[in-house]
Amino acid sequence: MEETYVQIKRLGGAGDRGADVAAFKTDRQFEGPWDCFQAKHYKEPLGFSVAAPEILKVFTSVIEGAYTLPESYQFLAPRGLSTPFNVLVSKPTDLQDRFLAELAKGGPLVKGLGKAIIEAVRRLATNTDFAMFKSVEVLDALATHAKTRWHAARFGTSLPARGDSDAPPEEYLPDETRYLQQLLAVYAEYHPGNITTLHSVADVPRLSRHLQRQRVRFFKAESLKAYSADAVPPGTFERLQDDIHAGVVDIADADHPDGYTKLNQVMTHVGSLDLNRHKLINVTDIDDRKGVCHQLANDDRLTWVEES
Incomplete structure (x- = not known):
């Protein structure tokens, strides 16, 4: 025992x-x-x-x-x-x-x-x-x-199996408030007058599907963060976030015709980043990377539509 x-x-x-x-x-x-x-x-x-x-x-x-x-x-x-x-x-x-x-x-x-x-x-x-x-x-x-978060880093072994991520709940959670606000600003700018709330996004099927994909990505990144608490030393996940931010922030700060274009260009670019020095990259996929971008937006480290 x-x-x-x-x-x-x-x-x-x-x-x-x-x-x-x-x-x-x-x-x-x-x-x-x-x-x-x-x-x-x-x-x-x-x-x-x-x-x-x-x-x-x-x-x-x-x-x-x-x-x-x-x-x-x-x-x-x-x-x-x-x-x-x-x-x-x-x-x-x-x-x-x-x-x-x-x-x-x-x-x-x-x-x-x-x-x-x-x-x-x-x-x-x-x-x-x-x-x-x-x-x-x-x-x-x-x-x-081997059951601790230090084992893989210290002995260079493979990370433990990660398991499946939870699907986003139907109701929006307080923890995802800010990145959802940022997405709403993107959609409202893209369809002015038609979209005023997140619930009204359902009236535009293409954007409704887009919103669902972003929530899936955000929750995947949240599951990666939770997984990291048991699998790798403290600060490992935060360093991955920092490198993703450094890799996409210039794209985000460049000129774009609208927030929707900026968001999608950042999401495309994050998939091309070389993150192989990070141990966690071995258990991540493209949606995890994109989800981290939404985490960064949730913390106001990335902004899709500049507030006037």
């Missing part, structure tokens, strides 16, 4: 108290239930001799009041755990016995610690279920990472 966390913090570095990554299960954070992830980036598999000081650090931190004992403490290393240590982690009682034996030796593991703190660690470790110490297998970590 996958855990659900309220917040995850990366704390690795000086003063992290053995918690490279802290995953909190409630808003009480370190005062409530949490999981600890310890990353060790070594050329060789992680062994007990390297892990033991980290286990000790957790116990001393709890004793000193830095945080509560995590519900799990998970080691993650590029080369994984050494076979002996992995077997030890898989047998919590043996891991506990091994740690307590090293603690009792009084060797390098406890160097610099006073007798009182060593005794406190012994008592806490004796009463702790060492099943809390686990290994994160690299393949499992990659499988989990």
